[in-house]
Amino acid sequence: MNIHEYQAKELLKSYGVRIQEGIVADSPETALKAAKKLNAETGTSWYVLKAQIHAGGRGKGKVKETGSNGVVLAKKLEEVTDKAKNILGGTLVTIQTGEEGKKVNKILVAEDVYYPGASEPKEYYLSILLDRAKGCNVIMASTEGGMDIEEVAEKTPEKIIKEWVDPKVGLQGFQARKVAFKLGLEGNAFKEMVKFITALYNAYIGSDASQFEINPVLKTSDDKILAVDAKVNIDDNALYRHKDLAELRDLAEEDPLEVEAAKSDLNYVKLDGNVGCMVNGAGLAMATMDMIKLSGGDPANFLDVGGGANATTVEAGFRIILQDPNVKAILINVFGGIVRCDRIANGVVEAYKSIGDIPVPIIVRLQGTNAEEGAKIIDESGLKVSSAITLKEAAEKVRAAIS
Numbered sequence: 001m002n003i004h005e006y007q008a009k010e011l012l013k014s015y016g017v018r019i020q021e022g023i024v025a026d027s028p029e030t031a032l033k034a035a036k037k038l039n040a041e042t043g044t045s046w047y048v049l050k051a052q053i054h055a056g057g058r059g060k061g062k063v064k065e066t067g068s069n070g071v072v073l074a075k076k077l078e079e080v081t082d083k084a085k086n087i088l089g090g091t092l093v094t095i096q097t098g099e100e101g102k103k104v105n106k107i108l109v110a111e112d113v114y115y116p117g118a119s120e121p122k123e124y125y126l127s128i129l130l131d132r133a134k135g136c137n138v139i140m141a142s143t144e145g146g147m148d149i150e151e152v153a154e155k156t157p158e159k160i161i162k163e164w165v166d167p168k169v170g171l172q173g174f175q176a177r178k179v180a181f182k183l184g185l186e187g188n189a190f191k192e193m194v195k196f197i198t199a200l201y202n203a204y205i206g207s208d209a210s211q212f213e214i215n216p217v218l219k220t221s222d223d224k225i226l227a228v229d230a231k232v233n234i235d236d237n238a239l240y241r242h243k244d245l246a247e248l249r250d251l252a253e254e255d256p257l258e259v260e261a262a263k264s265d266l267n268y269v270k271l272d273g274n275v276g277c278m279v280n281g282a283g284l285a286m287a288t289m290d291m292i293k294l295s296g297g298d299p300a301n302f303l304d305v306g307g308g309a310n311a312t313t314v315e316a317g318f319r320i321i322l323q324d325p326n327v328k329a330i331l332i333n334v335f336g337g338i339v340r341c342d343r344i345a346n347g348v349v350e351a352y353k354s355i356g357d358i359p360v361p362i363i364v365r366l367q368g369t370n371a372e373e374g375a376k377i378i379d380e381s382g383l384k385v386s387s388a389i390t391l392k393e394a395a396e397k398v399r400a401a402i403s
């Protein structure tokens, strides 16, 4: 589960990670109030307005309606209201959102931390994630902060520092110092970076995160180290023990069909193809998607209805698939191991009747216990549904349906 920057920064702060302070706002008026409050609390007289969407690249991204960037600087209080107006309610398009962009419902009004001083402010990159192959957490750091890290990794991989942390042992002091040293820091900035990395690692473990990406981490002109941006991903499977974090879920940021599917306990992922599919079991679902590809189609979704599929789950699955305008045919592929094929067939027929006229052809492939009876129920239903027993037969019917 992803959370917004302002939520991520609050989480980090609660673990003692220094952040660029800010206050979230949902209207130009509250943005101005937030700026005044920040001025009183931090003394800042410049304000950074940052669109809160679940996507990066906001600084270079543009709001479709106004042309404003997704991160802008206001150099006086009088500019805050108008600049906030140009972002709030608009559609922000960044390299990560795709052309359709994302609606901005909130902005973070933050203090300016790039103020001049004894040295130039300098941006770094820092992330923590799980390295599945090594069974360790890995801290990645780079002096090339603020930029597209994928490009740095590709062109100058030597500029990415990696430090693996054994989860059983935890982060050791020398490891945090090693990273800070390799980043070329010294004096107070070095000490600050060690503190920053240590607190960040504690936050990562404490929140059961699967990814933290802080880009940029800033060394201010007076040698403070702080998080300017924060991308945090919490492991969904751990949310049951983080009720407070689970509440941060912003459904407006998620695919509406996926949200609806989750309510019916369906494992659904929206894809871009033209053949909707409904399958019991994730492995069979993957195989079915391959088969759709082989038949010349493209899967419109991944949908695993689970082991105990019945008329209710089948109907919920149908309704979700049918809301996708790209769907030209639906393939149901069920293996009757735990559940009997005749029960599934009855479920399909019932669901079909309850939804009414379904405008696209449906191919039902049932295999396993009572497969023949299941096929018979489908064929004799009088509905626009055809049965198949072998995968090959199902593939041919899909091909005929979409061509």
Ligand code: GDP
Residues within 6 Å of the ligand: 020, 048, 050, 055, 056, 057, 058, 059, 060, 071, 073, 111, 112, 113, 114, 146, 215, 216, 228, 229, 230
């Ligand atoms: P992203 O573009 O979505 O990754 O958003 P970031 O939070 O990383 O911000 C983008 C850029 O805004 C940063 O790389 C900075 O250059 C700039 N920025 C952020 N905070 C400040 C600030 O306090 N002062 C100034 N002058 N620039 C800032």
Ligand code: MN
Residues within 6 Å of the ligand: 056, 057, 215, 216, 229
């Ligand atoms: Mn960033």
